[in-house]
């Protein structure tokens with residue numbers, strides 16, 4: 597088994613003392629895309645925010661590259677090699693594509709921008725455009741590219757394909773697969789279940805703030821309770 601990049605153990609978190617995520621553990625190894633599935637409101641975004649230190653941990657602990665993180669906080673995690681792309685507000689619309697990329701890096705020079713553009717060649721001709729002029733899919737590509745600027749070991753992605761047309765969903769998943777092959781592990785929250793499972797190495801399902809199932813993509817697809825978990829009913 598390859599080594600763990602991120603280990604979150606028994607994470608509980610929420611808002612104003614209200615527990616929304618309850619004792620969830622996830623582990624991502626080198627070379628993996630681990631997908632977190634689950635219906636709306638099941639706590640997926642809250643889990644990612646808690647891991648990235650945007651919400652205080654009520655319980656649980658976190659290890660990054662084998663090192664305990666006493667008190668997760670975003671700046672520290674970025675330095676340890678963790679990147680996070682929230683579902684919304686993940687780019688600066690009034691800045692150019694190049695400025696967005698440069699702001700994503702520690703001390704970004706042209707070298708770093710060029711490196712990221714190798715994975716995202718479609719952004720090259722848009723470097724001087726203000727990001728507000730990009731399509732929805734291009735904005736998500738920019739958000740991914742930006743998060744890669746500090747050379748993370750793992751990316752936490754919150755619904756990168758939300759609101760995109762089916763063809764673009766496929767392209768984004770293809771990009772995430774390329775990111776994985778370039779050596780960056782991924783913890784991916786997705787609503788596009790089938791697309792996500794095509795690139796996932798493992799996954800889990802959350803419901804009501806808890807992890808209710810964990811397995812390979814094939815095991816998840818054939819899980820007999822998927823419909824009940826997602827739609828509150830049992831499949832015939």
Ligand SMILES: Nc1ncnc2c1ncn2[C@@H]1O[C@H](COP(=O)(O)OP(=O)(O)O)[C@@H](O)[C@H]1O
Pocket residue numbers: 611616634635636637638639640641642643
């Ligand atoms: N900022 C917030 N303040 C209070 N409650 C929130 C906040 N964000 C989310 N919640 C609640 O936490 C629960 C889980 O939300 P979330 O983690 O966004 O779920 P998911 O990403 O799976 O759709 C929901 O019941 C939601 O209403």
Ligand SMILES: [Mg+2]
Pocket residue numbers: 640641642683
């Ligand atoms: Mg969410």
